[in-house]
Amino acid sequence: MEKKPITIIGMPMDLGQGRRGVDMGPSAIRYASAQRLLEQLGYEVEDIGDLPVPSPESIQIGEPKLKYLSAIRQVCEHLADTVSSVVERKRFPLVFGGDHSMSIGTIAGVSRHYENLGxxxxxxxxxxxxxxxxxxxxxxxxxxxxxxxxxxxxxVRIGGYFPKVRPEHTVIIGARELDPGERTLIKEMGIKVFTMHEIDRIGMARVMEEAISIVSRGTDGVHLSLDLDGLDPKDAPGVGTPVPGGITYRESHLAMEMLAEAGIITSAEFVEVNPILDRENQTAKVAVALIGSVFGMKIL
Structure with missing residues (x-):
């Protein structure tokens, strides 16, 4: 991967999910020495701190089927503008979260600069x-x-346009808990999903080869959105919605190493680290190790 200068953005979002604690995720990842590792790999790194997010206690929950909708929209608009400004400065936006609702803002900001984002x-x-x-x-x-x-x-209309990405340029890796409505949408849109069944059956190397091929075909940039609950809870216990039978620590590293070798990632976010549910900051340390791999760290 080209050693483009990196800008770290903290997104202490905890409005999008029911279990508290992910607002401390960015601090936990920083505490696990993310910036120092990236600098050791030869990158110039700046950290612009955390964006402001209101606490759930300070605002109304609103519509029960879309909890904290108004606040999440405002926060994601701010994040989109921040990410966009980082891209405009020819830097790599690296966002630490925070719950996964923040990706609405990250992707909105990145996709302004790419005609066909993978x-x-x-x-x-x-x-x-x-x-x-x-x-x-x-x-x-x-x-x-x-x-x-x-x-x-x-x-949907954050940033004034939609969609931000197309189904044919999107790949889900590690899925093992899908709701009925999600299964329907996957079939309707034709989204490529590598469930744990595929990973078990054909192996992570082949999954990543196919995934890289899909997101590279006809695209001019690729965003990585990595939820730590994609890993097995034994390796990443500090997440709000753990699901047994996940991707192993070593499989995750292989995936990141292959992305680094492909040199296709133009922005990234690491989300859903919850220190309250963690053990000795283990999950944040895993996040930092995976960040190292996606930015080119090798065993030898």
Whole structure:
């Protein structure tokens, strides 16, 4: 990967999901020495700090099927503008989260600069619900649908245009818990999903070869959105929605190493680190190790 200068953005978002604590995720990742590792790999790194996010106690929850909709929209608009300004300065935006609803803003900011953005969604979940299909009303389970142009208009139209990405340029890796509405949308849109079944059956190397081929075909940039719950809870216990039987630590590194070798990633976010549910900052340390791999760190 080209050693483009990196800008770290903290996004302490905890409005999009039901379990508190992910607002401390950016601090945990920083504490695990993310910036120092990137600098050791030869990158010039700046950290512009955390963007402001209101606490859930200070605002109204609003519509139960779209909890904190107004606040999430405002925060994501701010994040989109911030990410866009980083890209304009010819720097690589690296966003630390925070719950996965923040990706609505990250992708909105990045996609302003790419005609056909590719997207790798590394996650145990599809995040393809809408207000009509969501069992919980938590917007972190709707963020990919929004980026694909499906969902509430206040979220879909952030940045003034939609969709931000197309289904044929999108790949989900590691899915193992999908709601009925998400399964329907996957089939309707034709989104490529590598579930844990495919990873078990054909191996991570082949999955990544196919995923890289899909997101590289006809695209001019690729965003990586990595939810730490994509990993097995034994390796990443500090997440809000853990699902057993996930991607192993070593499989995750292989995936990131192959992305580094392909040199296709133009922006990235690492989300859903929850220190309250963690053990000795283990999940943040895993996040930093994976960041190292995607930016070119090798064993030998």
């Amino acid at each position: 997207l790798i969604w590394f996650d145990a979940h599809g995040d393809l619900n809408t207000g009509e299909t969501s069992p919980s009303g938590n917007i972190h389970g709707m963020s990919l649908a929004v980026s694909l142009g499906t969902g509430h208009t206040d979220l």
